Amino acid sequence: MQKKNPIEYVLPAVFGLSVFLFFWKLLPCHLHYQEQFQLFLFTKNYFLETCSRPGGFSNYSGRFFTQFYVSSPVGALLMSCFLTGIQQLFHAILRRYDRRNDQRPQNRLPDDFRSSLRLLLSFLPSLFFWYLFCDENTQAGGVIALLLTLLSTLFGTLPKSVTVRRSYLFASIPILYWLAGGAVLLSVLLLILYEWRSTSKHLLADITAVCVALSLPFVTKYCAAQYPLSRYWWGVDYLHFTNNSPRMIGYLWILILLIVIAFTFLFPLKTAKAKISRFSHSIIVFLSLLLAIYLVILKVAYPQNLSKEEIMAYDYHCRMQNWDEVIKMADRKSPTVPITVACLNLSLYKTGQLSDKMFNYYQNGPEGLLPTFQRDFMIPMVGGEPYYYLGFVNTAQRFAFEAMEAFPDYQKSVRVIKRLAETNLINGYYEAASKYLYLLENTLFYRKWAKASRAFLYDDAKIEAHPEWGKIRHFQTDEDFLFSGQEKDKMLGILFQQRRDNRMAYEYLMAYTLLTKDMRNFPVYFQLKKDFGYYETPKSWQEALVYIWGLSNSDLSTIPFPVSASVKREVSAYAQIYTSMKESEPLLRKKFPKTYWYYFHFRDYKQTNTESPLQY
Numbered sequence: 001m002q003k004k005n006p007i008e009y010v011l012p013a014v015f016g017l018s019v020f021l022f023f024w025k026l027l028p029c030h031l032h033y034q035e036q037f038q039l040f041l042f043t044k045n046y047f048l049e050t051c052s053r054p055g056g057f058s059n060y061s062g063r064f065f066t067q068f069y070v071s072s073p074v075g076a077l078l079m080s081c082f083l084t085g086i087q088q089l090f091h092a093i094l095r096r097y098d099r100r101n102d103q104r105p106q107n108r109l110p111d112d113f114r115s116s117l118r119l120l121l122s123f124l125p126s127l128f129f130w131y132l133f134c135d136e137n138t139q140a141g142g143v144i145a146l147l148l149t150l151l152s153t154l155f156g157t158l159p160k161s162v163t164v165r166r167s168y169l170f171a172s173i174p175i176l177y178w179l180a181g182g183a184v185l186l187s188v189l190l191l192i193l194y195e196w197r198s199t200s201k202h203l204l205a206d207i208t209a210v211c212v213a214l215s216l217p218f219v220t221k222y223c224a225a226q227y228p229l230s231r232y233w234w235g236v237d238y239l240h241f242t243n244n245s246p247r248m249i250g251y252l253w254i255l256i257l258l259i260v261i262a263f264t265f266l267f268p269l270k271t272a273k274a275k276i277s278r279f280s281h282s283i284i285v286f287l288s289l290l291l292a293i294y295l296v297i298l299k300v301a302y303p304q305n306l307s308k309e310e311i312m313a314y315d316y317h318c319r320m321q322n323w324d325e326v327i328k329m330a331d332r333k334s335p336t337v338p339i340t341v342a343c344l345n346l347s348l349y350k351t352g353q354l355s356d357k358m359f360n361y362y363q364n365g366p367e368g369l370l371p372t373f374q375r376d377f378m379i380p381m382v383g384g385e386p387y388y389y390l391g392f393v394n395t396a397q398r399f400a401f402e403a404m405e406a407f408p409d410y411q412k413s414v415r416v417i418k419r420l421a422e423t424n425l426i427n428g429y430y431e432a433a434s435k436y437l438y439l440l441e442n443t444l445f446y447r448k449w450a451k452a453s454r455a456f457l458y459d460d461a462k463i464e465a466h467p468e469w470g471k472i473r474h475f476q477t478d479e480d481f482l483f484s485g486q487e488k489d490k491m492l493g494i495l496f497q498q499r500r501d502n503r504m505a506y507e508y509l510m511a512y513t514l515l516t517k518d519m520r521n522f523p524v525y526f527q528l529k530k531d532f533g534y535y536e537t538p539k540s541w542q543e544a545l546v547y548i549w550g551l552s553n554s555d556l557s558t559i560p561f562p563v564s565a566s567v568k569r570e571v572s573a574y575a576q577i578y579t580s581m582k583e584s585e586p587l588l589r590k591k592f593p594k595t596y597w598y599y600f601h602f603r604d605y606k607q608t609n610t611e612s613p614l615q616y
Contacts (some may be wrong), residue, residue, distance in 0.1 A: 004443065005115060005119075005281075005284075007116075007119065007281075007283060007285060007286065008091075008115075008119055010198045010286075011119060011123075011285065011286060012084050012088060012287070012291060015083070015084060015123060015126070015293075016080045016081070016083070016084040016089065016290075017080070018066055018433065019076070019080040019083050019084070019130060020079070020080040021075055021076075022076075022130075022297065023075065023080075023133075024072055024073055024076035024077045026221055026302060026309075027134065027302070027309050027315045028072035028075075028076070028313075029072075029309055029312035029313040029315075030133075030136050030305070030308075030312060031069035031072055031075035031076065031308060032069060032070070032072065032075075032133070032312065032316045033136050033312045033315075033316075034066050034069050034136065034139070034140070035066055035067060035068075035069035035070045035075075035414070036319075036413060036414060036415040037377075037407060037409075037411060037413055037415075038063050038067070038411045038412070038413065038414065039411065039412040039413060039414045039439065039443070040063045040064060040066070040067045040068055040090055040414075040443060040444070041442040042442050043442050044441070046211070047060065047193075050063070053176075053220075053224070053227065053231075053232075053235075054177055054178055054180070054182075054216070054217075054220055054228070054232055054235040055141070055145060055150075055179070055180060055181025055182070055234070055235025055236035055237070056235075057178065057179045057180075057443070058141045058142070058144040058148065058179060058180050058181065058235075058236045059139075059141040059147040059237050060141075061140075061141065061144045061321065061324040062139055062140035062141030062143070062144045062236075063140070063141070063143070064553055065078050065140050065144075066139070067443070067444055067445060068416075070357070070445050073271065074498045077093065078412055079133065080351060082129075082140070082143045082144075083126040083129060083130055083133075083143075084126070084146070084437070085147055086121050086126045086129060086143070086146060086147060086150065087123050087126040089147065089150035089151060089154060090122045090125055090126075090150055090256070091118070091119065091122035092154055093153055093154050093260070094118045094121070094122055094156065094259075094260070094263055095118070095191070096158075096194070096349055097157075097193075097197055097260065097263065097264050097460075098114075098118070098167075115280060115281075116281040116282065116284065117263075117264060119285055120285045120288055120289065121263060123289055124255060124259060125252060125255065125256055125259075127147070127292055127293070127297075128252050128255060128295055129142075129143055129146070129252065129301070130296075130297060130301075131296055131297065131301045132248055132249075134297070134301035134302065134304070134305050135305065136240075136305070136308060136312070137239045137240040137241060137242060137591075138238065138239060139239060139409075140237045141237055141238065141240060142236055142238040142246070142249060143536075144180075144236075144380050145179075145180035145181060145183045145235070145236045145238075145374040146175065146180075146183060146192045146252075147383075148179050148180045148183070149176065149180050149183040149184070149186050149187045149414070151567060152172055152180075152193060152390070153186075153187045154170070154171065154191045155162040155195075156168050156169060156187070156191045156194070157191070157194050162195070163246035164207060165191070165194075165195065166195075166202070167193075169188065169191050169209055170209060170212070172184075172187065173188060173212050173216070174196065174216065175212050177213070177216045180235065180236065181234055181235015181236040182215070182217070182233050182234050182235045182236075183235070183236070183253070185210075185214070185253075186214050186253045186256065186504060187215045188209050188210060188213045188259070189210070189257060189259060190244055190256075190257070191209075192206045192209065192210070193257075193260055193261065193264065194552035197208065197264050197265075212447070216232075217229060217233045217469055218232075220232045222237065225571060229435075230245065230256045234246060234249070234300045237409055237463065239409075239615050240407075240408050240409045241408040241409070242408060242409045242410070243408070244405070247512060249361065252314050257312070270425065273402055276335075277591070285331065302370065303592065309335075310335070310340065311337060311340055313329060314326060314329065314339070314340040314344070314382075315339070315343060315381075316339075316342040317329070317347075317383070317384045318343040318347065318382070319415065321350075323346075323347040323350040323351050324347075324351065326343055326344055326346075326347035327344070327347050327348065327351065327353075330347075330361050334361045334362040335361070335362065336362050336364065338364055338367040338368045338369060338371055339379055339382045339383060340367075341361075341362065341364055341367075341368030341369075342367075342368050342369060342370070342371050342382065342383060342385070342386060343362065343382065343385070344361060344368075344480075345358060345368060345369050345386070346385055346386045346389065349504060349507060349508070350389075354511060355505050355507050355510065355511065355538030355539070355540055355541060356538045356539045356540065357539070358511060358540055359540050359543075359594055359595060359596050359599055360594045363515060363599055363603065364515055364603070364605060364606075365437060365515050365516070365603070365605025366488065366512055366515045366605065367533055367605075368451035368515070369508065369511055369512055370383075370386055370387070370388070370488050370508070371383030372485045373398070373399060373402070373485060375402075375406060376403070377403050377404070377406040377407045377408065377595075378403070379403075380399040380400070380402055380406075381400060381403040381413075381415065381416065384396040384397075384399030384403075384419070384428055386398050386508070386569060387399065388419070388422075388423070388472070389472065389504060390475065390492075390495065390502075390504055390505055390508060391472055391474075391475030391476050391477070391495055391499070391502060391504075392483065392491070392495070393423050393426050393427060393472060393473075393476055394423075394427075394483070395483050396419070396420070396423060397420060397423040397424075398473060399495050400419045400420060400423075401416065401420065402417045404414060404416040405454075412439075414440070414443060414446060416437075417436050417439050417440060418440060418446060420432075420436050420450070421433050421436035421437050421440065421450070421453060422453075422469065422603050424436065425453065425457070425463060425469060426458065426463070426469050426472055426476070426551045427476075428463075430458050432459045433457060434454070437450045437453055437454050437457075438450075441454075456469070471612070475495070475499050475502045475504075475505070477495060477498050477499075478496060478498055479498070481494065489509060489512050489513060489516070489521070490520070492505050492508055492509040492512060493509060496509055496528070501525055503532045506528070506529070506532070509525055510522070510525060510526070510541065511540075513525055514544055514599075515599075515605060516542060516594060516605070517600055517605075519544070519547075519548050520549065522545075523545070523548060523561075526541065526545065526561075536564070537561070537562045537563070539567070540596050542561075542562070542563045542564060542567045543567060543571070543595055543597060544596055545559070545561040545572065546559060546561070546567055546568060546571050547596070547597055547600065550571060550575065556568045556572070570592070570595065571608075573591075574588065574591075574592050574598075576597065577591070578601070585601075587604055588601075589602070
């Protein structure tokens with residue numbers, strides 16, 4: 001027996017560690033993003049519903065593992081196990097193809113060069129899937145389907161009897177089709193290649209096996225016409241957008257077949273005596289794999305998804321109420337997409353810094369404060385957060401529900417279900433809240449929260465004492481009115497007038513007025529201010545007030561508003577540059593980028609692009 005090269009143990013370990021570190025440190029929020037868009041239930045009905053069609057078991061298994069993505073280290077570890085598992089299974093299959101040559105005395109076991117080449121090629125499918133997983137729309141069910149396919153293929157090569165192998169081939173086709181969907185065709189072709197590798201060729205049996213595999217989607221469509229025929233061809237939901245054909249998966253299958261064909265039929269079975277040592281081969285393979293990871297993942301896939309990861313990170317930390325983390329991200333790089341700016345502004349308010357520091361960061365108009373509803377499955381979910389904390393509970397509920405109904409794969413969302421349970425508890429609709437809590441009680445990571453929340457049902461006093469729900473219930477309006485997304489300042493004004501202790505409504509009203517450059521109403525709203533515990537008038541308010549006063553008065557010392565001496569000096573310096581230079585914007589951007597005056601003069605919020613890289 002040929003002794004294994006130590007590199008066969010070292011290289012998979014290095015590869016697995018690379019995958020783990022990549023998804024843990026570089027793209028962790030891609031995993032969190034996946035987790036929130038499903039509702040995995042430990043119920044009989046959910047199992048039967050998911051597994052009742054071809055590829056359903058792979059979908060079920062993929063969703064089971066996806067729920068662990070709530071923890072980025074655990075999710076990264078699972079991703080590492082998936083991709084390393086594909087490599088190990090594919091490598092074992094390639095070894096089986098080599099071992100068929102043992103029965104032919106004129107051939108010998110692969111030498112060091114052939115062994116190194118086989119090891120290097122075995123990483124290509126895993127590297128391919130790694131690239132696919134950098135796209136947030138790739139679902140875990142696809143990798144489960146490939147693992148099942150490779151495992152079934154490996155088992156099919158183990159029997160020594162040709163009759164047993166042929167029987168296994170035909171018996172495995174319907175079973176594997178139901179477990180892994182259309183990937184069964186890959187297994188059939190691989191097993192046929194295995195037989196053709198030896199002298200046990202049987203053309204009629206091979207054609208029959210392929211025809212049986214190809215006929216299964218038509219038979220299933222005829223028996224259960226619930227889905228389009230294309231869904232039965234693929235079987236597994238490889239993408240969130242189930243109406244899109246996952247052609248990249250087809251390319252992956254072709255890649256696997258080409259590697260097997262090339263390794264089996266094209267590469268020489270005999271090679272000349274190696275002119276370099278086994279150690280040199282190992283070094284070449286090691287460096288080649290690192291180079292492939294660097295070029296394919298770090299230079300291509302990662303930069304393509306970096307902007308999406310940033311949006312997902314803002315959303316995740318806002319969802320988890322990690323307000324300081326959001327501000328730290330903005331301090332490193334100011335966000336520019338409206339939904340990320342909305343997350344930042346909410347975090348600034350929650351840490352008591354909105355009115356003072358909002359213009360320390362890039363602002364792109366009112367969409368970065370209170371996003372307008374869009375027919376999308378991501379933006380309303382994020383955009384509903386500030387409405388929820390303000391007291392617009394029904395608006396937040398609508399945003400969440402409409403987002404879930406827009407999911408392209410028709411799943412339910414554990415995040416949305418949790419939010420709907422909260423809004424119904426706050427509104428006092430306890431029967432509806434109980435329904436949502438029941439769903440969460442059948443999950444793994446939200447069961448504890450749901451059971452604790454059930455104690456609040458039908459207990460108004462307990463809800464009003466809750467530090468979050470009670471405050472939001474108190475801030476709700478007493479009167480019904482139609483929420484107008486085009487008159488958000490009026491909606492904020494109604495909310496504040498009915499609950500004059502709603503500091504968030506007031507600060508958001510002031511911020512909205514500043515962002516829309518409504519200098520006529522700003523002094524009026526400023527007069528509504530009550531004592532919210534400010535040590536001094538917030539900086540952005542001072543800058544707006546001194547600007548308004550300066551439009552009709554040259555003597556800033558007579559300003560009736562509380563404006564500090566430093567703000568007066570700054571506005572004088574700003575005005576001197578603005579009025580004396582024809583092209584003053586570059587210099588003002590350099591000297592006064594964090595002032596409201598610069599925003600007022602050089603930010604056209606009406607031209608703001610409200611789309612995000614997560615829209616399709």
